[in-house]
Amino acid sequence: MATSEGRLSLEIREIVEASENEEAFRVQGEVWGFSEADRVPHRLFTVNRLIGGLALGAFHETRMIGFCLAFPGVKELGRPYLHSHMAGVLPEYQNQGVGRRLKLAQRREALSRGFELIEWTFDPLEIRNAYFNIERLGAVIRRYKANAYGITTSRLHGSIPTDRLVAEWRLAGSRVNSILDAGVGVKKQVVREIAVPAEAGRLRTTDPARAVAMQTAVREEFEEAFQQGLTVVGYRLTETGGAYELSR
Structure with missing residues (x-):
């Protein structure tokens, strides 16, 4: 599927060739x-496609500049869903709408295959990702996974635990449709906010001890909120960082 939305001309298509897996x-x-050792092996892309998963590549002038990879899964009562394990864009092409176009293409293709839910995880300390996932895509959050993947070799993760929030993207839900169509969704009354300082993400690599302290405080707040049955339904940018908005 070719798209020229935004400033960059892209072709977004399913990754099917061995050479594309290697890319x-x-x-x-x-x-x-x-x-x-920490990357998804290129042959697993082929296996994933054979079992009903979905991998899409974003190509600019024949070069793959980003991709998203989702594995098929089964929820309670046998309901199928996709777990979007990875979505990334090369640094020089970030902040140009490529990630959003990849996620929207993922949504369209998932709906065409009968999926109604995509889930993925993201770092609660990453303000840009939080805003994108919640306010631009319409995901909601009800779960927190402490050190979900263990310590990794990623320079972005630093040397701290990989705590993650679990985003739920109800592909045909009224909230998602409203946000994608009009740019805003109807929110329930906010009963609690969880603030994250702007420097939290940067400190993972510059001051891991402070980053872990912030991470621990945020983790405790989320675990308490989710035990109370609250759901993240919004994200508000502030002068000092950002704040997750939760409702019942």
């Missing part, structure tokens, strides 16, 4: 700085 393997290293 995605390379992109993982450039985006996250993973060692080869």
Whole structure:
């Protein structure tokens, strides 16, 4: 599917060729700085496609500049869904709308295959990702995973635990449709906010001890809120960083 939305002309298509699998393997290293041992092996892209998963590449002038990879899964009562394990864009092409176009293409293709839910994880200390996932895509959050992947070799993750929030993207839900169509969704009454300082993400690599202290405080707040049955329904940018908005 070709798209010229925004400033960059792209072709977004399913990754099917062995050479494209190898390109995605390379992109993982450039985006996250993973060692080869921490990357998804290129042959697993082929296996994933054979079992009903979905991998899409974003190509600019024949070069893969980003991709997203989702594995098929099954929820309670046998309901199928996709777990979007990776979505990344090369650093020189970031902040140009490529990531959003990849996620929207992922949504369209998932709906065409009968999926109604995509989930993924993201770092609660990453303000840009939080705003994008919640306010631009319409995901909601009800779960927190402490040190979900263990310590990794990624330069972006630093040397601290990989705590993650679990985003739920109800592909045909009214909230998602409203946000994608009108840019704003109807929010329930906010009963609690969880603030994250702007420097939290940067401190992972510059001051890991402070980053862990912030991470621990944020983790405790989320775990308490989710035990109370609250759901993240919004994200508000502030002068000092950002704040997750939760409702019942």
